[in-house]
Amino acid sequence: MSVRATARLRAEPDGRGGTALPVLESDGPLALRRTRSPLPGHARATVVGAMSAPLNGDRLTIEAEVADGAHLTVDAAAATVALPGARADGEPSTYAVHLRVGEGAALRWLPEQLVSAHGSDLRQSTRVELAPTARLLLREEQILGRHGEPTGALTTRLTVHRGGRPLLDQQLAYGPGAPGGWDGPAVLGGHRAVGQLLLADPSFEDAPLPARLFGPTAALTPLAGPAVLVTAVAADARLLRAVLNEAMRELLDGLKADHRQEVR
Amino acid sequence: MSRAALLVLADGRFPAGGHAHSGGAEPAVTQGRIRNADDLAAFCRGRLHTAGLTAAALAAAAAHGLDPLALDEAADARTPSPALRATARKLGRQMMRAARATWPSPELDALATARPRGAHQPVVLGLTARAAGLKSEDAAHWVAYETVSGPATAVVRLLSLDPFHATAVLARLAPELDDVAAQAAEAARRGIDALPAASAPLLDITAEAHAAWPVRLFAS
Amino acid sequence: MHLGHTHDGPAAVSADATRPDGTRRALRIGLGGPVGSGKTATVAALCRELRDRISIAVVTNDIYTQEDAAFLLRNAVLPPERIQAVETGACPHTAIRDDISANLEAVEDLEDAVGPLDLILVESGGDNLTATFSKGLVDAQVFVIDVAGGDDIPRKGGPGVTTADLLVINKTDLAPYVGSDLQRMARDAKEQRGELPVLFTSLTSAEGVGPVADWVRAQLAAWTA
Numbered sequence: 001m002s003v004r005a006t007a008r009l010r011a012e013p014d015g016r017g018g019t020a021l022p023v024l025e026s027d028g029p030l031a032l033r034r035t036r037s038p039l040p041g042h043a044r045a046t047v048v049g050a051m052s053a054p055l056n057g058d059r060l061t062i063e064a065e066v067a068d069g070a071h072l073t074v075d076a077a078a079a080t081v082a083l084p085g086a087r088a089d090g091e092p093s094t095y096a097v098h099l100r101v102g103e104g105a106a107l108r109w110l111p112e113q114l115v116s117a118h119g120s121d122l123r124q125s126t127r128v129e130l131a132p133t134a135r136l137l138l139r140e141e142q143i144l145g146r147h148g149e150p151t152g153a154l155t156t157r158l159t160v161h162r163g164g165r166p167l168l169d170q171q172l173a174y175g176p177g178a179p180g181g182w183d184g185p186a187v188l189g190g191h192r193a194v195g196q197l198l199l200a201d202p203s204f205e206d207a208p209l210p211a212r213l214f215g216p217t218a219a220l221t222p223l224a225g226p227a228v229l230v231t232a233v234a235a236d237a238r239l240l241r242a243v244l245n246e247a248m249r250e251l252l253d254g255l256k257a258d259h260r261q262e263v264r
Numbered sequence: 265m266s267r268a269a270l271l272v273l274a275d276g277r278f279p280a281g282g283h284a285h286s287g288g289a290e291p292a293v294t295q296g297r298i299r300n301a302d303d304l305a306a307f308c309r310g311r312l313h314t315a316g317l318t319a320a321a322l323a324a325a326a327a328h329g330l331d332p333l334a335l336d337e338a339a340d341a342r343t344p345s346p347a348l349r350a351t352a353r354k355l356g357r358q359m360m361r362a363a364r365a366t367w368p369s370p371e372l373d374a375l376a377t378a379r380p381r382g383a384h385q386p387v388v389l390g391l392t393a394r395a396a397g398l399k400s401e402d403a404a405h406w407v408a409y410e411t412v413s414g415p416a417t418a419v420v421r422l423l424s425l426d427p428f429h430a431t432a433v434l435a436r437l438a439p440e441l442d443d444v445a446a447q448a449a450e451a452a453r454r455g456i457d458a459l460p461a462a463s464a465p466l467l468d469i470t471a472e473a474h475a476a477w478p479v480r481l482f483a484s
Numbered sequence: 485m486h487l488g489h490t491h492d493g494p495a496a497v498s499a500d501a502t503r504p505d506g507t508r509r510a511l512r513i514g515l516g517g518p519v520g521s522g523k524t525a526t527v528a529a530l531c532r533e534l535r536d537r538i539s540i541a542v543v544t545n546d547i548y549t550q551e552d553a554a555f556l557l558r559n560a561v562l563p564p565e566r567i568q569a570v571e572t573g574a575c576p577h578t579a580i581r582d583d584i585s586a587n588l589e590a591v592e593d594l595e596d597a598v599g600p601l602d603l604i605l606v607e608s609g610g611d612n613l614t615a616t617f618s619k620g621l622v623d624a625q626v627f628v629i630d631v632a633g634g635d636d637i638p639r640k641g642g643p644g645v646t647t648a649d650l651l652v653i654n655k656t657d658l659a660p661y662v663g664s665d666l667q668r669m670a671r672d673a674k675e676q677r678g679e680l681p682v683l684f685t686s687l688t689s690a691e692g693v694g695p696v697a698d699w700v701r702a703q704l705a706a707w708t709a
Contacts (some may be wrong), residue, residue, distance in 0.1 A: 157461065166341035169461035179317075179462075180440065181310025185297035186288060187464040194465055211346050211472045216295070219472040224340035224349060231344065233465050279583035284573035358585035421574045481547070483571035 002057030002091070003028045010065045011043050011072035011105075019043035019070045029053035030060060037073055047076040047111065054093035055085030055122050061096045064109075068102035068131070077238075079112040079143070084119030084153055092121040092153070099126070101134035113141040113193075113237050116175060120152030125159070132163040133202050136227075137252075139244060141195040141236045144174055144188075151175040151192070158196065161228075168198065168224045191217065191233035193240035199251050200227035209254070218243045220251075269396040272366070273389075274406045276413060281358035285351065286418030286482035287311060287411065291470040293422045296377050301429040304419050308412040308437060314464035316411030317444050319386040320404040321459045324445075324452035326390025327403035332375050332383065334456055339384035342461045345468045347386075347475035351484040357382030359389055369395035401449035408444045412437055418482055492587075503595070509705040510601035512591065513700065514580065514617035515635060516644055517628035518637075519610030522654040524552045526628055527607050529693035531561040538602040538704065541566040541594040543587060545576050547609045553659030553694060566598050576609025584621040591621075603704060624703050626696070630655040635664035638672035646676045650683065650699055658687040 005028030021043050026032045030047065037044035047062070054060050066072045082093060087234035095114075101107045114124060130136055140158060143152035153175040160168040172194065174182050181187060188194065204226035212220050218232035228248040234240035272278065292298045298307050300378050322339050343349045360376050360383070371391050375383055382388075386407055387416060393403035416430045449457045474480060503509045515523050524544075531540055540564060544552040546569060554570035556562065568590040572579040579586055591604055606622055608615060617625045626647035629637050632655055638645055645651060653674055659666050666684065673682045683695045 021409040048481060055394075072380070159461070160341075163453050166338055168344065169338070169341045170344070172463060172464045172465070179309075179313030181306055181308070181313055184306030184310040185292045185303055186307045186310030187314060189297050189466050211475075213469075213473055213476075217466070219345070219469040219470055221344045221468065222346055223344055229344045231465050231468050233469070277582060281583060281585045282573050283578050283583055284586060285573055286573070289651055354586075354589070357589055361585050361588060418573070479551075480571075481574040483573065 002055065002059070002085075003053065004059045005030050006061040006063065007032055007047075008063045009045055009074070010067065011070040012067040012068045016165040017041060019072060021045060022193060028060070030062060034180040038075065039071070042071040042073050043106075044073040044075070047074065049078050049080065051056070051074070053080070054095055054122060056090030056093050057085060058093040060094065061098070063098045064107070065100045066102060066105040066134075069104045070194050071106045071109065073108040075110045076112040080114050081115045081117055081146070082120035082122035082154065083117050084121075084152070087220045090121075092123050095122060095124045099128045101128070101136055102131050103131040103133045105131070105137040107137070109136070111139070113143045114154075115143040115146060116152040116154040117146050118149040118152055120154075121177075122152065122154050124154070124156040126157070128160040130162040130167070130200055134162075134200070135202070136200040137248070138162075138198045139195065139248070141193065141237065141240055141244070142172065142174070144192045144194075153177045158198075160198065160200070162200065162225055162227075165175065165225070167200065167227055168223055168229060170196070191235060193234045193237050195232045195234075195240045195244050197244050197247055198227060199229035200225075201255060202226055203255065204228065214243050214247055218247070220247055230251065266397055269367075270398055270406060273392065273396060273398075274409055276417065278362060280362040281355050282410065282414055283417070284483045286422070286484065287414040287416055288467045288470060288474075288484070289415035289418045290422060290480060290482045291474040293419060295367050295470070296421060298423070301425060301433055304416060304425065304430060305433045305436065308415055308433060309440065310464055311415065312408060312437065312440060312444055313412050314462040315467055316408050317448060317460050317462045319411065320444055320448035321408040321451045322384065322386040323390035323393065324400035324404040324449045325408045325456060325459060327393045327400040328452045330452070330456055332371070332391055333378060333385050335387045335390075336379065336383045337461060338456060339387060341383070342463065345471045347375045347471045347484065348468065352384040352386075353382035354387040355382075356385040359385050359392065363388060363395065367392060367395040371395065385449065399449075400452050401445055404445040404448035404452070405441065406454070407451035408441045412441070419450065422481065426427070469483070503600075507600070508708060510595065510599070510604045511620045511624075511704055512604045512606055514606045514608065514622035514625040514704065515628060515636070516580070516608040516611065516615050516617060516625060516648070518612065518633055521610075521628045521630040521633060523607050523610070523628045524555050525687050526652065526654065526685075526693060526696065527566045527605050528556055528559055528561045529687055530605065530697055531556070533693055533697040534603070534700065535562060539600065540603045540605065541568070541598060541601050543590045543594070543604060543606045545572050545579050545587065545607060545609045546570075547572060547574060552607060552609075566594065568594055569704045572609055573701045577611050577615040577665040580606070580608045580617045580621060581615065582618075584618045587621050595623055598653045603700070611682055613637070613640065613644050616647065623650040623707065626652055628652045631659045631666065631669065632662045635666075636671050638669050639674060641676045645673070650681050650696070651677060652696055653682065653684050655686060657688055672695070
């Protein structure tokens, strides 16, 4: 029996310089827990995988809204593993994430890896609507197969609009049924871990970052709008996370430094 | 429509700057990911179904009559690499020059005025196809073919690959080129929100590395 | 709609002799020739000789990325904004003859950035004896060979030697050392070129690039007349 589940959360300023979570609705395998945020003024929620999901045929959705002026971090307790499920002829599963970030609001969307297990078939999509002054830090990682197994079928799409205009639109397709060449020298070149780190911040409007490389298989690229995207491929999840962490540290330190300069 | 017009436009000798670009093949050769005709085929196939499909759909949409400036913005969002955005606009500007000399049209003039430094090449190409009386699927075919013919020509120069083998690679890809063109045209008919955004991580990453090389044979 | 000579948008057609505002555009002179014959040194010397009186810019066409442009920059013959490098994808002759779009763009960019210009020198990448410039790109072309490349080059002919508006035979100071017969080169060149001019230069001598600079001045006078 396949599952349909929609988890929802909404962050609002609490009027005392912090952020409240008036909506925090778990559903089916998507369990949300309020957790303590190390960042001042930030609310934090953690997605706790209550059961293995998604299985082929499941339809999972998470909707998160960060109201004007609110600050939210969402992370996860464990990796999400797409699995084939009991029936061999199952439909693909879908995992849709809808994020809205208001004026002056900030969202850190930092889930754990998405692992495409052998035999699974998942269509993952993330749609983000940013207000013009919203800030976003978003990480996505796709791991093709658990240790030593061939990958399942995985497509992902990351679509980000800022003030209603397209900022980033990226589609990836891997595994059985994906168009040819996905594992070849133009796309993955045999790598099994792929990641994106997106940082959108209005301050990039006046001071865009230059492009730069993190080793031979990762690059930080300024988008046409005020945002940077780090794209990385790696042999495995650990190496991928290491390069994304390095890039994230550097980006956040850079922003902090900018902020200090403004204050002075 | 004139089928011959498509031959004129898709001819490798159409003077729109393509000869100086390898479509990402130069860094792939240098990094040892393309060493022979089989690797070239895998490279071309991957590029075709990712960046090629995305570009073909943009061109098909422009040929179909969708707003070229909105498509130019959609192309920006689909091109995270600034090196590749710069290349796309440079080639778009060169294509615009050739297009206005061969199939002049008020729509091309309007886009040239709105984007004097160049619009994304697939958008210009789609409008050019439209000016030449071609259909959106023709524009998609043109882009799909260019997506693979550029790297193939470059690899002949970079590896001294047997040109017969390189051309055979293109010939084997013909059915997939047809598929990609059909998909692209179908998406274009459904409107700008339906356009694919297929991307290739290594093409984006290595384009930035290549752009920083002090010595290279190809501009991209 | 005609392939316009004046229109509102950016220039679409290569050989227009006027700018969109109707004034006469810069004269474009191409310099081609085999590798090592002294094209870049000639361009550098011309810039030094002419830059005080006329507004000059240079477009280089390199085989490998931007080396010739880098040479001109290092030697500070012109401010960097007056030098543009075109990358040619291992085919320099294609970029100056068969598909001139990138070069035309470089010419336009220079006009936009530092114009109005009087003269744009377009230097080809070192290539073989058949490489010539498209008439859509340049108004006149100079072919530069040198005595060290063999005194039989003029006799062998080829489009560069026979049809260039000016043939420059460079490095005459080396003739005694490499056993090249200047008389013979002059005779063969005359045979191939008829009335088209030939100049012998040695950039290391006192006269240097002077005769070529005089020829360029004459071309400019005719262009603006």
